[in-house]
Amino acid sequence: MNTIAAALVRHARTRSGLTQRELAARAGTTQSVVGRLEAGVGSPRLDTLERLLGAAGFRAKVELEPIPPEDSVIAAFKNDIDRTLLRQNLTKTPEQRVRSLQALERLMAEARRAGRAARRGG
Amino acid sequence: MTDFARLLGALHEGGVECIVVGGLAATIHGSARLTQDVDVSYARSTANLDRVVRALAPLEPYLRGAPPGLPFEWSVAMLRAGLNFTLTTAAGDIDLLGDIPGGGSYEELLPHTIVVDLFGHEVRCLDLAALIRAKRAAGRPRDLEAIAELEALSEERGA
Numbered sequence: 034m035n036t037i038a039a040a041l042v043r044h045a046r047t048r049s050g051l052t053q054r055e056l057a058a059r060a061g062t063t064q065s066v067v068g069r070l071e072a073g074v075g076s077p078r079l080d081t082l083e084r085l086l087g088a089a090g091f092r093a094k095v096e097l098e099p100i101p102p103e104d105s106v107i108a109a110f111k112n113d114i115d116r117t118l119l120r121q122n123l124t125k126t127p128e129q130r131v132r133s134l135q136a137l138e139r140l141m142a143e144a145r146r147a148g149r150a151a152r153r154g155g
Numbered sequence: 156m157t158d159f160a161r162l163l164g165a166l167h168e169g170g171v172e173c174i175v176v177g178g179l180a181a182t183i184h185g186s187a188r189l190t191q192d193v194d195v196s197y198a199r200s201t202a203n204l205d206r207v208v209r210a211l212a213p214l215e216p217y218l219r220g221a222p223p224g225l226p227f228e229w230s231v232a233m234l235r236a237g238l239n240f241t242l243t244t245a246a247g248d249i250d251l252l253g254d255i256p257g258g259g260s261y262e263e264l265l266p267h268t269i270v271v272d273l274f275g276h277e278v279r280c281l282d283l284a285a286l287i288r289a290k291r292a293a294g295r296p297r298d299l300e301a302i303a304e305l306e307a308l309s310e311e312r313g314a
Contacts, residue, residue, distance in 0.1 A: 036282070040266045110303035115187070119304070119311050122185040127271040127280075131159055134182045137189055142156045 038082050039073040045089035046071075059088035157247025160274040162193045162214070165246070167276035169210025172198040174264050175280040176255060176289065181301060183271055184283045185308050188301060192248035196281075198261040199238075199253050204231045207251065214244035257292020258285060283309055 053067040178190025238253035267285035
């Protein structure tokens, strides 16, 4: 809830061209409340969220979305996933994850180059 | 080979309003699967199309898979005439997506994003739940394994 609320308020505010202070004034609150909410700190009450979005000129539309039934193929793939690798990745920062991907890309490019060279040699 | 830092840096330094989606977004969330291009959803305002053109022009974008020598003009007019573009550049492959199945436009995706620090740039990335929804909506058989991994990541994060 807090990350969705943060993104909604930030998006509504920036689309209205308001600063956090201006939005806070319109909603009868303080800049620090808006700042904390946009930073994803705490879980705002629904009426607080509606008041802030309304002050920015928006109204939230909430819809129920059915959770799709478990797909048997996806479930089978999921059983086969090496979760130790995922857990290892989750200990890294996003940048470290992308750097690892880049390193693998380099390795693959080098393997392809070596393969081509071998075929030419053969 | 795709130079992720260079492509993301060009977009960020050019002030391009865009969201990383696809395989690179999955990597950012912890996926162990390989991806070889950068997929971004981009805002279709004229101002942003101009930013996209200026940001990528030094990387000499060209239509991926097209024969060389086509009269391809990298311009705002060209971007306005289309929606989704698969491009190759001097820094690797990039897909510019004006609309993604199950996600919609840049503006529709925006509330479902996170901002991560990559190579000194603040990069906006589709959040994990929205990424799973988009891949499910795409309905491509090759995405089934990726969806399974993303769902496993979601479970691991909640664990």
